[in-house]
Amino acid sequence: MQNKKNKLVEIIEFTDPVCTWCWGSEPALRKLETRYGNQIKISFIMGGLVKDITAFYDHFNNIGGDPERSNSNIARHWVEASERHGMPVKSEGFRLxxxxxxxxxxxNIAYKAALMQDEVLANKFLRRIRExxxxxxxxxxxxEVxxxxxxxxxxDASRFLNDFTSEGAQIAFxxxxxxTAKYGAHGFPSFLIRYGEKEMMVRGYQRYEGFKAIISHLSEGAIREQLFMVNEGAILSFIATFGSVAPVxxxxxxxxxxxxxxxxxISLDEKDQITRREAGNGYFIGPKVSVMACDSRTGVCQA
Incomplete structure (x- = not known):
């Protein structure tokens, strides 16, 4: 029998890279990674939200049919969702x-192609597609994008392109x-939370407290939040770990x-330790890093 201390909690998100409530779930997932560290593993199953927008119809949000009309309604829906989940959304020029x-x-296939190369980079890629x-x-x-x-x-862009257009990525998707069909995950996000032989399925947008309760229940208290500090150093480390974070x-x-x-x-700004990048109705924060660059006019290269 496996020792409980050696077990991980797996959190598997059934998702699509352009699902707005999956985008809105990012703060909870990053909190889980921060609070539980290597006691959990988060992974993703691609559910394929829209096979063909011209044959798709979301009656509630009037999305589907004509692509251009759908873009307009999607943008409005995403802005409304952003007001609730807090992640940045840009409606100007929106054309999905x-x-x-x-x-x-x-x-979806692109993520599977990236996964064929490197799981850590594939998950960063998924986040970048969402952004x-x-x-x-x-x-x-x-x-091209x-x-x-x-x-x-x-x-590796060349390998990615080869894998993206390969039969292997399509089969993996x-x-x-x-x-996704086996678990009946018809709405995204949905989450399969697993500990050893036990698992629980939850559907729709979830807050951190819900995940915490399920983790405690499945592991019978064996998996707990780790001690963490709340100070500028810890927050700067958080920013550096993820590279690009929204304030929420x-x-x-x-x-x-x-x-x-x-x-x-404000304090980190004044110390010149972070950068801010405007994004739609919000912004992203990144760590301040030296930029290695060469000026074609002067021929001078510097950090």
Missing amino acids: FSKEHPSTYPQ ASAAEAKQTNTT LVELASEIGL EQDLAT EIQTAFDLSDQELESIL
Whole structure:
């Protein structure tokens, strides 16, 4: 019998890279990673939200049919969702679908292609697709944009392109679709939480407290939050670990009030330790790093 101390809690998200409530789940997932560390493993199964927008219809949000009308309604829906979950969304210039690119399946297949290269980078890539789709209004179902994003986060662009267009990535995605159907995960996000032989399925957007309760229940208290510090150093480490974070992600991970969050960000700004990048109705924070660059006018290269 396996010792409980050697077990991990697996949190498997059934998702699509452009699902707005999956985007809104990022703060809770990052809090889980911060509070539980290597006691948990978060992974993703691609569920394929929209096979073809022209044959899709969401009656509640009036999304589907004509791609351009759908884009307008999706943008409005995402902004409304952003007001609840707090993650940045850009509606200006939003154009997720077109007649030539009517599906979110390319983003799903792209993640599976990245996974063939490196799991850590694949998960960073998934996050980058979410950012680009939601907060930068990029049309992420085009090959050109996907290759650009893959290269940005350190994937080998040539290998990614080969894997993305391979039969292997398509088959891997089809296997994910079969697993999604097996568990009846028709809405995204849905989460399968597993500890040893025990597992529990929860559907829809979940807050951190819900995950915490399920982890405690499944592990019978064996998996617990780790001790953590709430100070500028810990927050700077959090930013450096993830590279690009929305303010709500810091606030959620460290249980900060609006005033506490703003005070810490102002202090880190004044010390020139962070950067801010505007994104739609919000912004992202990153660690301040030296930029190695060469000026073509002067021929001078410096950090």
